[in-house]
Amino acid sequence: MDKTKFARHATSPRQGAQAIRRALAVLRILAAGGEAGVPLAEVVQATGLTRPTVHRIVHVLIEEGIVERNERSGHYAIGNQVPELALARPRPSRLLIAANPSLQRASAEIGDTLFLTVRTGNDTLCVDRRIGIYPIQVLSIEVGARRPLGVSSAGVAILAAMPAQDARKIVAANEKRFETYKTDMATVLGEITAARRLGYGMREIGLIQGTKSISTWIKTPDGQPAAAMTVSAVRTRLGPRREQEVADILLREAKVIEQAIGG
């Protein structure tokens, strides 16, 4: 069904573990649901698996403590044991350390909310957030927020920074999930093209009504985009003139971060 997935070093896509891969696909969808969780039907729709299969997977994961069920809503969410497993890893990533001074500087200069977002698989994941000094702040996105690549301005920026073909593959893989976020492939592809032309990602309508976002991409030494830096503000605060100013600051700091992780 999906002939995508070509691992880096020509590693043949190993078989004999369909169930495990499916369980992980389910987990990633649940992760995108955050604390609130995701109804079963949405997991079914997003993964393309059948309902009995998703049901079985989810309930086994519950028994194992990997997934929890919100008794009020019936939605499923990432469980207790996932952070417990995560403790086996050392705390802050290279990127987070490298980006820290830039976020500090840009936040002070701009005054609006700043986000650092990484790519993980076909998703974006918000890994850091700085609240600015301006009294109206867009706080819609929490650290840990996860969305399909393409639905946020950060996602569009990251896609714009990769080879067109790769970007198209990811967008296609996410197609089933776009519905939930009220967008579609054509719109996303259009935004990616626009971002390439501009040199940064931009959204007149953010995920929240009346907000606007600007994102620059951050590439690893090998040219792959690994992250994006985003400013979100109420739209009136980001007119054409200020948009350019903000974008310039973001572009400057993105370069600094690229140096820090490259050298």
Next chain:
Amino acid sequence: MDKTKFARHATSPRQGAQAIRRALAVLRILAAGGEAGVPLAEVVQATGLTRPTVHRIVHVLIEEGIVERNERSGHYAIGNQVPELALARPRPSRLLIAANPSLQRASAEIGDTLFLTVRTGNDTLCVDRRIGIYPIQVLSIEVGARRPLGVSSAGVAILAAMPAQDARKIVAANEKRFETYKTDMATVLGEITAARRLGYGMREIGLIQGTKSISTWIKTPDGQPAAAMTVSAVRTRLGPRREQEVADILLREAKVIEQAIGG
């Protein structure tokens, strides 16, 4: 093979997901290996699975980014994507918040290193650590350290606080893993009995030569032990007299924490 596992509300242990359960068993063993990771052979021995099976599981998980391989040692460890999934959960647990003042107080009073350890499945997991003011501190155990229940004094304390039958089941389930930690079922069961008699867990020989540990258990409102509070110090600093003093402080604070999570 294992007829254990009876879920709380008489939920029948669901079937149709052997592979997923096995993958999780593997993951938990890898988590116990921490940053350094675990050689394949040890995963095989600890899980009781066959080598081809473990090999296949581990490599699929690598392709999925859930597991990483240390190229120097060839050992396998928990990968990048696990903390990423964990971000979908809100940060600090109830227990961590409730225990904070007690850890603060006990640490100031005692002066040696304090650990807060929870039970997760058949493992103990260190979730907090306070370094005391005394110049010689036992820092062997990091936050995130994971061990089979029974090999640390915290584990013994937690087992001592549960119904004897449950404790025996867990110890039996961990039997295969004790070898790695140079202990065995008989020893562990003996220590549990001793801890029950004393009212707290104690180890003349900690996981590091020349250290001694004292642990009290913390029970949830329903009587299940959920955590342990441990003091570790060089043995000479914990003679019989001071042992009693330290144990009394720990027992007192354990009660306080039980109140905080109970009320």
Next chain:
DNA sequence: TTGGTCTTGTCCATAATATGGACAAGAACG
């Protein structure tokens, strides 16, 4: 060199497992 003893990695016939179509049951709505 050869032989021994460790590892990890791979193959593939086969048994066992996960699959999903069809059905059930409950909730919300008008």
Next chain:
DNA sequence: CGTTCTTGTCCATATTATGGACAAGACCAA
């Protein structure tokens, strides 16, 4: 009290994961 949502369950079946046997590489000693 039908309609349309949702989630949950059953079980015959074919797809999938399994593991015995074998391979290959690393290291050590004689």
